[in-house]
Amino acid sequence: MQFASRLDNVETSAIRELFKLLGTPGIISFAGGFPDSAMFDVKGLKEAANRALDQEAGGALQYGATEGYEPLRKQLSAFMKTKGVEVDPSGLIVTTGSQQALDLLGKTMISPGDKVIVEGPTFLATIQCFRLYGAHLISAPVDANGVKTDELEKLIAEHKPKFVYLIPTFGNPSGAMLSLERRKKVLEMAVKYQTLIVEDDPYGDLYFGEAPPPSILSLSQSVPGSREFIAHCGSLSKVLSPGLRIGWMIAPAELLAKATMCKQFSDAHTSTFAQATAAQYLQSGRMPATLAHVRKVYGERAQAMGAALQRELGDAISFTQPAGGLFFWARLTGANGKLADANVLAQRAIAQLVAFVPGAPFFAENPDVATLRLSFATANVEKIEEGIARLGKAL
Numbered sequence: 001m002q003f004a005s006r007l008d009n010v011e012t013s014a015i016r017e018l019f020k021l022l023g024t025p026g027i028i029s030f031a032g033g034f035p036d037s038a039m040f041d042v043k044g045l046k047e048a049a050n051r052a053l054d055q056e057a058g059g060a061l062q063y064g065a066t067e068g069y070e071p072l073r074k075q076l077s078a079f080m081k082t083k084g085v086e087v088d089p090s091g092l093i094v095t096t097g098s099q100q101a102l103d104l105l106g107k108t109m110i111s112p113g114d115k116v117i118v119e120g121p122t123f124l125a126t127i128q129c130f131r132l133y134g135a136h137l138i139s140a141p142v143d144a145n146g147v148k149t150d151e152l153e154k155l156i157a158e159h160k161p162k163f164v165y166l167i168p169t170f171g172n173p174s175g176a177m178l179s180l181e182r183r184k185k186v187l188e189m190a191v192k193y194q195t196l197i198v199e200d201d202p203y204g205d206l207y208f209g210e211a212p213p214p215s216i217l218s219l220s221q222s223v224p225g226s227r228e229f230i231a232h233c234g235s236l237s238k239v240l241s242p243g244l245r246i247g248w249m250i251a252p253a254e255l256l257a258k259a260t261m262c263k264q265f266s267d268a269h270t271s272t273f274a275q276a277t278a279a280q281y282l283q284s285g286r287m288p289a290t291l292a293h294v295r296k297v298y299g300e301r302a303q304a305m306g307a308a309l310q311r312e313l314g315d316a317i318s319f320t321q322p323a324g325g326l327f328f329w330a331r332l333t334g335a336n337g338k339l340a341d342a343n344v345l346a347q348r349a350i351a352q353l354v355a356f357v358p359g360a361p362f363f364a365e366n367p368d369v370a371t372l373r374l375s376f377a378t379a380n381v382e383k384i385e386e387g388i389a390r391l392g393k394a395l
């Protein structure tokens with residue numbers, strides 16, 4: 001078959017191949033990027049779904065507005081307010097997961113050959129999605145405090161990108177948290193260079209200790225002129241349920257209108273039943289307890305993984321303990337003649353019945369083969385300790 005030339009830019013990810021091996025019996029997997037199904041608030045969601053059918057079946061089962069189901073837009077506006085963001089329900093659209101918001105941004109903003117700056121490393125599906133639209137991706141380096149803003153500024157000045165895509169809070173895969181100071185710098189750059197900043201924020205609510213700095217969108221309220229350069233993507237996937245496929249995008253009106261038009265041709269609207277259920281859930285007041293629960297459990301798992309990595313791999317690995325999110329981002333040091341290539345380690349690890357994802361595919365440019373991503377979300381503390389001990393043996 002003759003496929004569209006836009007597919008020439010995109011390959012199936014190497015990670016998919018690795019995922020095929022995850023069905024091996026007895027394997028402990030740190031490879032996934034998803035929450036633990038055991039944490040879903042099934043009772044709360046069942047009640048919310050029932051209320052949606054009992055009270056608003058007409059809306060919940062009918063076609064709906066492309067922008068989103070009104071009761072959910074209102075609830076999301078209220079949810080954002082708890083996070084310091086003033087947004088009218090009409091200032092956001094509901095998307096089918098935040099993944100769709102990224103796709104809509106690609107569709108509305110990227111012409112073939114356009115330059116887009118992303119973090120190195122960044123979310124793999126974003127790399128592939130933006131490339132599908134013909135983006136020329138440029139990587140800005142990241143350290144434990146998120147994207148290095150000095151380097152980012154140089155890249156913006158040099159390349160004049162169509163936009164900059166950041167995951168500032170507990171990034172996937174970096175786990176990094178952009179400091180308050182750097183967030184302000186990003187906003188100043190947005191105004192100075194008149195550059196759209198996309199803030200992808202599915203993990204901001206998943207913090208283990210102190211809350212992270214406010215989102216870039218929230219801070220934009222204190223940097224004059226910056227809000228019109230911010231597009232913010234949110235999601236219920238990591239804190240409530242990815243199967244609901246509820247995400248949202250807050251952006252300047254002009255951009256939201258174009259994205260809504262593109263969404264019409266894509267899925268007409270996000271499932272009204274899922275939206276009505278999510279709206280009922282948010283209205284029920286269960287969310288704060290759900291957030292407290294996931295923060296506690298993932299926090300304990302992150303703690304256990306950090307301690308186990310230190311114990312079992314010692315100076316053969318370097319990492320920063322994440323303060324939230326789902327991931328450890330680590331680097332093999334090669335100390336004492338140990339492995340420094342995460343692809344080789346991934347193969348050896350499978351033989352020891354433990355899996356993780358090598359870091360190289362998360363770089364749009366200059367892949368670092370010594371890096372790896374480990375998720376602590378789906379294994380309990382005991383499994384984490386056993387899995388990391390196996391990893392130590394594989395090294």
Ligand SMILES: Cc1ncc(COP(=O)(O)O)c(C=O)c1O
Pocket residue numbers: 033096097098099100123167171172200202234235236237242245246247
């Ligand atoms: C950084 C980032 N953005 C977006 C998504 C997409 O999430 P969803 O479409 O489920 O909201 C993910 C999921 O892994 C992610 O890690």
